[in-house]
Amino acid sequence: MLHGLWRLTWLEVKIFVREPLGVVGTVGVPVVVFIALGRMFGHAGGEMPRAVTVDLPILAAMILVLSAVLSLVTIVSIYREGGILKRLRATPLRPHTILTAHVLVKLLFTAVTLAAMALAGRRYYPVAPDVPIASFALALFVSTVSIISIGFLIASAVPTARFAQPIGTLILYPMLGLSGLFVPVAAMPPALQVLARVLPLTYAVALLRGIWHGDGWLRHAGDLAALAIIFAVCTAVSAKVFRWE
């Protein structure tokens, strides 16, 4: 049912663009914030947190991915509450086609935003010529898909659209704090280490950081495997517990 998938994805892109605040919030705000931060810190140099100087691209990418997943959770909840998911399901469309279309829309806008940020931020954060952009993009894609699978678990659990945003925020953003981006996982208390080890963001950050700094894919086989397992488990569980209405 590929035909239906592309058609539905394209339609959802058009519908998203018609939402007055949708594009501004998704693409515009992150780019503007990024430039503002660049202006503030860009020329100062020196005493900045490691996360801002060294891992800025990774931090930015992760925040974008998390907000994309959050907006995916929200839109799925809204569509479910409005009976739109149910109406689409009462057609020859396969259930996973309907959800995949939304994932594709979010991936597309995340990619557009990242590209815009990279272009706009060139002056303040010059990317070294030896950074493997293509590999980084691929690693980001793999990470995003894995994190989105957690999004579907959250979407299955939230009772109504009104709760989607706060509950999603509560679950998704703390993952960032535990991801090892700010504090190395090894330096955390043991309990938090255990938690960090089951969250996809930890592996995503390790993978992205490594790839950005020129590591080979083989060195991160463990991270890739972890992301794949998280994806497989979350997708399998969501397929069982996902509610269409």
Added chain:
Amino acid sequence: MADQPVIRVAAIRKAYGRTVAVDDVSFDVHQGEIFGLIGPNGAGKTTTMECVEGLRSPDSGRIAVLGMDPARDAYALQQRIGVQLQEAQLQKRITVREAVELWASLYRAPLDGQRLLEQLGLIDKRNAWFMTLSGGQKQRLFIALALINDPEVVFLDELTTGLDPQARRAIWELVRGIHDRGKTVCLTTHLMEEAERLCDRVAIIDRGRIVDIATPAALIRRHAPEQTVILATADPLAGEWLRAIPGMASVAEQSGRFTLRGAGEDLVSRTIQCLADHRVMVTDFRTERATLEDVFLKLTGHSIRN
């Protein structure tokens, strides 16, 4: 195959937790008829219909639609049925035309969407966003989406709920039009007037169980056979003569207005005969039949309105 019912539901049961929504429901729907599931909100109409459409699986019992099992052959079945869901929405900012084109692209042999929109009076709204449509326009769009694949069976769930009387009548006309094109229609409603006007046969559902199935007229004859005649006359002897009519159950009079109640098909003709025999001068005369509403009250012991 000709005598085979289009829909056959056999002893289905569906519970949500400890609440039994549908309990031992069975019925057949035949080729070309408008069949109605009627009952109050929460009676199990929608659950029953969604089991038949393949959107839910019954806990037990068997369903066949066009010879297929809706739960197992959901995708093959979707090609041949059209569905309108209760309280469904579409994306707020999808246009009428986009919705129809998307739906058309999903089916093997779709109708011409443009013509369908013309027939449903939506052609002027083809570029309007869903969120800007009125309730009646939304329902007409959902009818368009239900018809786009030229289905053999059309399911309509609470089609006119929330519409004003004028929009409701317009929708009824559309449903008759679907029926006239030879489609089988299965609908649910809690409006007894809608059921009486549209349905060839109805199944009365209450608390998850089917109470009776027949044509509206047969249900009324069977369960509420009383007839009411209301007439006005100044003749002082009228009351005496009317009370003498065989089968007359009650005669009430209030300043020259008589309300007569009795059973039997020929109560009206006997009343007319009586008035003619005694040359009673009548200034007003009308009859009231029981409605499905009365039938429902009688069968379930409670009113359909809650």
